[in-house]
Amino acid sequence: MVFSSITFLYLFLPLTLLLHAVAGSRWQNAVLLLFSLVFYGAGEFRHLPLMILTILLSYGFSRVLAGVRLPKRRRGLFLLALGAALVPLLFYKYAGFLLQNLAFFGVSGAPLALPLPLGISFYTFQIVGYLTDVYRGTVRPARTLWDFAAYVTFFPQLIAGPIIRYQDIEDALKKRRAGQEDLREGLSRFLFGLGKKVLLANLLGDFVAQFHATGGPSVLYAWLYALAFTLQIYLDFSAYSDMALGLGRMLGFRFPENFNYPYMATSITDFWRRWHISLGRFFRDYVYLPLGGNRVAKPRWIRNLAVVWLLTGLWHGASWSFVLWGLYFLMLLLLEKLVPRLFQEILPKPLRRLYVLLAVLLGFVLFDAGSLPEAGRHFAMLFGYSSLPLTSPETLYALQNFHRVFLLALFAATPYPRRLLAALSPLKKSRPAHEGLVPLLLLLVLVTAELVDGSFNPFLYFRF
Amino acid sequence: MKPLKSRFALCLIPILWMTLSLGLLTLPKDSHSLSERRPLALFPTLSLKSLTEERYFSALETYLQDHFPLRETFREGKALFRRHVLRQGEVNGLFHGAGHMAAVVHPYNDAAWRHAMAHFQTLHGHYLEGSAGRIHFAVIPDKSHYLQDQGALSLNLDEILPGFQAGLPFAAFTDLHPLLTLEHYYTTDPHWRQETLRPVADALLAALGKPPTTLSYHPSLSPHPFLGAYAGQSALPLPPDTLTYLTHPLLEEVEVRHLHTESPGTLYDLEKLSGRDPYEVFLSGALPLLTLENPNANTKDKLLLFRDSFGSALAPLLLEHYAAITLIDTRYIHSALLGDWVDFHGQDVLLLYSTLLLNQSASLR
Numbered sequence: 001m002v003f004s005s006i007t008f009l010y011l012f013l014p015l016t017l018l019l020h021a022v023a024g025s026r027w028q029n030a031v032l033l034l035f036s037l038v039f040y041g042a043g044e045f046r047h048l049p050l051m052i053l054t055i056l057l058s059y060g061f062s063r064v065l066a067g068v069r070l071p072k073r074r075r076g077l078f079l080l081a082l083g084a085a086l087v088p089l090l091f092y093k094y095a096g097f098l099l100q101n102l103a104f105f106g107v108s109g110a111p112l113a114l115p116l117p118l119g120i121s122f123y124t125f126q127i128v129g130y131l132t133d134v135y136r137g138t139v140r141p142a143r144t145l146w147d148f149a150a151y152v153t154f155f156p157q158l159i160a161g162p163i164i165r166y167q168d169i170e171d172a173l174k175k176r177r178a179g180q181e182d183l184r185e186g187l188s189r190f191l192f193g194l195g196k197k198v199l200l201a202n203l204l205g206d207f208v209a210q211f212h213a214t215g216g217p218s219v220l221y222a223w224l225y226a227l228a229f230t231l232q233i234y235l236d237f238s239a240y241s242d243m244a245l246g247l248g249r250m251l252g253f254r255f256p257e258n259f260n261y262p263y264m265a266t267s268i269t270d271f272w273r274r275w276h277i278s279l280g281r282f283f284r285d286y287v288y289l290p291l292g293g294n295r296v297a298k299p300r301w302i303r304n305l306a307v308v309w310l311l312t313g314l315w316h317g318a319s320w321s322f323v324l325w326g327l328y329f330l331m332l333l334l335l336e337k338l339v340p341r342l343f344q345e346i347l348p349k350p351l352r353r354l355y356v357l358l359a360v361l362l363g364f365v366l367f368d369a370g371s372l373p374e375a376g377r378h379f380a381m382l383f384g385y386s387s388l389p390l391t392s393p394e395t396l397y398a399l400q401n402f403h404r405v406f407l408l409a410l411f412a413a414t415p416y417p418r419r420l421l422a423a424l425s426p427l428k429k430s431r432p433a434h435e436g437l438v439p440l441l442l443l444l445v446l447v448t449a450e451l452v453d454g455s456f457n458p459f460l461y462f463r464f
Numbered sequence: 465m466k467p468l469k470s471r472f473a474l475c476l477i478p479i480l481w482m483t484l485s486l487g488l489l490t491l492p493k494d495s496h497s498l499s500e501r502r503p504l505a506l507f508p509t510l511s512l513k514s515l516t517e518e519r520y521f522s523a524l525e526t527y528l529q530d531h532f533p534l535r536e537t538f539r540e541g542k543a544l545f546r547r548h549v550l551r552q553g554e555v556n557g558l559f560h561g562a563g564h565m566a567a568v569v570h571p572y573n574d575a576a577w578r579h580a581m582a583h584f585q586t587l588h589g590h591y592l593e594g595s596a597g598r599i600h601f602a603v604i605p606d607k608s609h610y611l612q613d614q615g616a617l618s619l620n621l622d623e624i625l626p627g628f629q630a631g632l633p634f635a636a637f638t639d640l641h642p643l644l645t646l647e648h649y650y651t652t653d654p655h656w657r658q659e660t661l662r663p664v665a666d667a668l669l670a671a672l673g674k675p676p677t678t679l680s681y682h683p684s685l686s687p688h689p690f691l692g693a694y695a696g697q698s699a700l701p702l703p704p705d706t707l708t709y710l711t712h713p714l715l716e717e718v719e720v721r722h723l724h725t726e727s728p729g730t731l732y733d734l735e736k737l738s739g740r741d742p743y744e745v746f747l748s749g750a751l752p753l754l755t756l757e758n759p760n761a762n763t764k765d766k767l768l769l770f771r772d773s774f775g776s777a778l779a780p781l782l783l784e785h786y787a788a789i790t791l792i793d794t795r796y797i798h799s800a801l802l803g804d805w806v807d808f809h810g811q812d813v814l815l816l817y818s819t820l821l822l823n824q825s826a827s828l829r
Contacts, residue, residue: 014482403551444477446542449545
């Protein structure tokens with residue numbers, strides 16, 4: 001089940017909100033857990049037992065870990081718990097990749113193409129974060145299995161994040177209440193994200209699909225494709241985060257922001273502080289800082305960064321193109337750190353933004369390619385190799401069909417739509433409440449119209 | 465305390481939401497969509513297998529989409545948003561321009577054209593070689609060909625047809641595309657208008673060594689507004705056409721026989737005018753084999769018309785100069801079986817297909 005579906009919007013969500021509202025505080029987490037399991041099972045029934053087993057093991061380990069005092073024993077138990085949590089992810093996501101590469105060295109074996117369980121990267125990282133915090137003593141283990149299970153399976157962020165720390169919602173798990181303001185703000189945020197996803201990201205996805213299928217490529221088409229994918233992945237992913245935050249708010253939870261208009265960044269360093277913030281925090285707190293961060297000699301610092309970016313690339317996908325993608329950003333970050341004046345003072349702000357956009361756009365071309373050869377083909381198209389024409393009838397046709405989508409998507413990638421929506425918000429005391437309704441109603445109606453006409457629209461970050 | 469107006473306004477979205485949800489659950493369900501000409505999804509059966517194979521919820525989603533309250537209104541809303549707000553020329557797989565809807569026949573599918581060529585070569589090899597009659601082929605451009613100035617993508621027939629012609633050396637070729645314009649087609653349907661086809665009929669008759677038609681046809685109008693095959697798919701509100709069919713005393717005496725069922729038929733099946741696809745008025749629509757016999761012909765010449773759906777409207781206009789026309793649609797009968805039904809000896813042959821079919825010719829058997 002996805003948020004942008006009739007099943008979710010008109011069956012699952014109203015029922016969940018209703019039962020959650022009428023359940024007393026004793027039963028709210030149970031309602032959440034039940035509906036979250038249904039939500040996950042609807043899309044991934046056969047891997048539901050795996051998630052449940054991981055939850056049971058992790059909870060058990062965390063309870064035992066909290067009671068163990070001896071450092072050596074505690075560390076051993078922690079490592080065992082981490083292993084138990086990580087093994088499914090490593091197996092499903094990386095076993096095939098490992099076998100492929102071992103074959104290169106003459107180690108034979110049948111190719112392994114395992115379907116990746118939905119959201120496994122997200123919920124595994126949540127569990128790893130939780131176990132680490134319990135081990136460090138920065139958080140007490142969940143008081144009940146139901147609370148812990150509700151935290152891990154929480155449907156608003158289960159399959160595409162943000163990656164929530166247990167301490168971020170610990171209090172809300174114990175006691176929460178969604179007041180009128182929460183419902184209105186949550187609904188507004190949710191509809192805004194839904195609009196971004198269905199009315200913009202999905203259409204950009206159509207453009208990308210048409211590019212991949214075209215018989216009339218051109219240099220211009222390749223650049224438009226790169227722009228379309230860059231916008232699509234941001235709008236798709238940030239839309240999901242908007243919806244997750246909105247749903248969480250309606251249920252009485254406050255999640256931290258996961259995006260901060262990354263395409264407004266003025267350096268790659270700045271970009272990665274604005275993009276998928278929860279993942280960045282995770283790698284910072286659980287990998288980079290434990291390795292020493294930047295408080296070590298330069299060679300070790302570079303090594304620490306390399307480890308983080310290698311893992312970032314691999315987290316996104318098990319292929320060399322993702323590894324290269326991670327290392328690409330490592331190079332840019334190192335460059336910015338080695339020549340900070342260039343990127344902070346010398347280059348004017350508009351040029352810095354352009355550099356970021358270009359670097360990110362090229363990075364996403366690599367990201368979208370299924371393999372290194374495919375990435376090479378796309379880069380060759382961008383720079384006019386293989387006698388590709390500058391434009392073609394198919395390019396102009398696609399541009400004619402999508403020019404307004406591009407314009408709206410570029411606008412949506414800036415802070416201005418949210419500011420506009422906030423200015424029209426029913427919450428503004430100076431403004432009559434009904435005036436803010438029109439854009440939200442329109443979003444709901446347009447999204448419903450798109451969904452009713454039917455098209456399968458999975459989130460891009462589903463399979464991470 | 466918030467004024468009543470504001471409090472009501474704040475509840476409006478949840479009220480609308482819940483109303484649609486309740487409507488989805490409680491309103492009676494239709495079995496067919498008239499606009500889309502298809503049956504609507506049935507409620508899926510829940511089983512362990514359907515859950516483990518992850519089919520159940522996608523089937524449920526399809527069911528809910530099909531039966532959503534005010535579905536047609538929402539579809540129209542989406543089409544209007546795409547067309548007029550996003551200014552998309554192509555909506556729901558159809559190009560819109562100059563008041564017409566047209567399928568996007570692009571890109572060129574080389575394998576399909578080669579398959580069609582091979583199919584015709586096989587027909588020639590099995591049935592037509594050595595036959596005394598003329599063999600002729602013509603390609604009907606689809607509407608997008610005439611919408612290129614509106615920005616439509618279309619096949620480059622000037623590049624495609626010479627190669628196709630070269631693959632059919634046993635057949636002479638008539639280029640139809642200069643004889644047609646957008647006005648020869650219905651606005652919401654892929655098909656051409658019979659009342660505009662006289663020049664096309666005359667060109668093909670000339671190519672087959674026949675004189676032009678001399679009959680003065682009388683146009684009869686369908687009493688029902690005609691919304692064609694594209695109307696439902698597009699969901700955009702376009703004014704309907706008026707479907708016209710041509711009558712003449714000679715045509716009224718034509719005997720139509722459906723060979724596969726050995727039953728009589730009619731040139732114009734008027735019951736279809738109020739049916740799901742009114743264009744089926746021409747020879748009752750998609751049929752594998754039928755003959756039209758003209759008892760008033762002043763010749764014994766016969767014609768074999770290998771065709772797709774476009775041939776149904778044209779065939780009556782060729783009847784004046786043939787004693788019989790046999791229409792063969794090898795999408796619905798395998799060509800290997802034709803010998804059991806048709807005598808190919810000495811008949812003129814016309815291969816008449818649209819680019820819609822030739823670019824997706826897998827159905828030719």
